[in-house]
Amino acid sequence: EQMDRVTTDLQNIVMKVRMVPVSSVFNRFPRMVRDIAKELNKEINLTIEGEETELDRTVIDEIGDPIMHLLRNSCDHGVEEPDVREKKGKPRQGEVGLIARHEGNNVVIMVTDDGAGIDANKIKNKAIEKGMITQEEADKMDDADAVRIVFAPGFSTADHISDISGRGVGMDVVRSKIEALSGHVDVETKIDEGSIFKIKLPLTLAIIQAMLVRVQEEMYAIPLGSIDSTINIQPDEIKTVQNKEVIVLRGEIIPIIRMERMLQVPHVKDSDETFVVVVHTGETKAGIVVDSLIGQQEIVIKTLGSLFTGLKMFSGATVLGDGRVALILDVATMMQ
Incomplete structure (x- = not known):
């Protein structure tokens, strides 16, 4: 301590x-x-x-x-x-x-x-x-x-x-x-x-608080500043409105983003419960569907380098304590 x-x-x-x-x-x-x-x-x-x-x-x-x-x-x-x-x-x-x-x-x-x-x-x-x-x-x-x-x-x-x-x-x-x-x-x-x-x-771009989430075998970091709440829901709570999937949270209709689809990861199996990270940018909210929540961590942001400048979805990457690399999601561009 x-x-x-x-x-x-x-x-x-x-x-x-x-x-x-x-x-x-x-x-x-x-x-x-x-x-x-x-x-x-x-x-x-x-x-x-x-x-x-x-x-x-x-x-x-x-x-x-x-x-x-x-x-x-x-x-x-x-x-x-x-x-x-x-x-x-x-x-x-x-x-x-x-x-x-x-x-x-x-x-x-x-x-x-x-x-x-x-x-x-x-x-x-x-x-x-x-x-x-x-x-x-x-x-x-x-x-x-x-x-x-x-x-x-x-x-x-x-x-x-x-x-x-x-x-x-x-x-x-x-x-x-x-x-x-x-x-x-x-x-x-x-x-x-x-x-x-x-x-x-x-305040600073070097170190941020982030929530680590898992999508199949991969880990991703979502900056805490963008997160409103995390919830777990049953698959039948996801409704479709005008061909878009949404959930109703405390009377508010929130569109959801399936990480599997965005990242084009092959779908493996439907789990009994789904974890949703509710994020916001300005007044707009969205729910990011992930496989599991790992927890909160302070992470050091590393840039992705010139090779990956076109990747809009990620704002950088971080090296975790065990040496694995987790990509940091850019919430604003995901919600556009």
């Missing part, structure tokens, strides 16, 4: 050494916002909160570009011209916020503005015009899902191309960068009240 305590302390100290305050990234944005405001003839005030929040050095290096894109968007698309703001009864000066804070084992970075908000109908029409969705799909979409289309590759709402926006690259780059860091990005918006872009990132 003493040895265990010492090694845990040592690990915590080493982890702290890797931590860098986000102020090293945030410091370069006030000037950028001032320049953009001047270029667009807008009055914008940038407030920064929580710049002492610390993040892993590898995350800090990658996070600058996504935040820059989001800030540019807030200044260009979000905050209106001073005269327009006055007509709406708002102060002439627009407020853009950059906020960082801890939430459990994650750091949340938010880019907020008190601008025009994102019009879901405008987004739908633009997406239909570009052939990204059909009219039928648009009619079924609720506003929150419609607004998330801004993260789709090649999507842009700008009517003309400028130095600041309109190229259709930006939001999809933000999303892929954040997801590459095992993070998640989402947006909340209200018309004429403004928008909040929320980036959620893991």
